[in-house]
């Protein structure tokens with residue numbers, strides 16, 4: 001007797017997220033040092049992960065209202081290219097470059113870190129990145145100047161695999177930034193952690209009917225968690241701030257359980273790329289976006 005097709009598909013959507021994270025940790029641990037230190041490897045690895053998750057949207061859709069159309073896909077691809085070029089270059093040169101100079105000036109050295117197993121280093125890096133991102137993201141929802149940068153991401157009217165990289169460019173630079181450059185982790189471990197963050201952020205925005213085991217959702221952000229963060233009512237967005245490690249919301253009292261398929265600030269007003277770029281300086285757009293919970297200064 002053969003199992004019904006649905007059972008096999010259900011198993012894929014149940015195990016895809018944890019299995020992918022395990023695969024990423026294993027892959028980077030086993031790659032030859034030269035390959036694991038090559039920037040082309042992380043480029044190919046993250047692009048493949050994004051492509052697979054995007055493909056799953058066509059196999060196991062979560063919400064019909066989030067179905068990709070040509071306009072959404074082109075916007076997502078525009079930001080994908082921007083992320084891998086300008087945003088990444090600014091982060092490498094300005095933020096990481098500045099931190100490396102500071103590190104040299106202060107004589108900060110943590111030579112033991114690179115001796116740890118790669119998976120341990122990668123999980124430490126993930127935690128450092130996410131801890132900073134949690135508080136930055138929470139500040140974005142509580143301080144108006146930062147909210148104006150972040151709001152374009154919340155004007156998204158649907159979630160898809162590549163939507164984690166869609167927003168105002170200045171916000172994207174901040175979202176990619178971290179203090180990890182102050183530590184002496186190995187380059188393959190940094191790449192592995194970057195791959196993990198990319199994968200989890202991709203899962204958390206994907207229009208895929210993932211249904212991971214409860215233990216996975218205890219530690220890692222899922223699309224159900226993140227959809228609530230994209231709620232229409234502004235006050236309902238003030239939860240589930242962690243992009244990857246939802247356990248931080250559990251620890252700091254901002255976790256909310258549930259899911260929504262209706263997302264988008266400003267009465268679900270979709271912004272064009274131009275509006276996303278100009279949002280913080282265009283009163284005509286953001287004047288309609290005042291939120292009672294956000295302090296004026």
Ligand SMILES: [Zn+2]
Pocket residue numbers: 137140141150154229237
């Ligand atoms: Zn947010």
Ligand SMILES: [Zn+2]
Pocket residue numbers: 153163164205226230
């Ligand atoms: Zn988001």
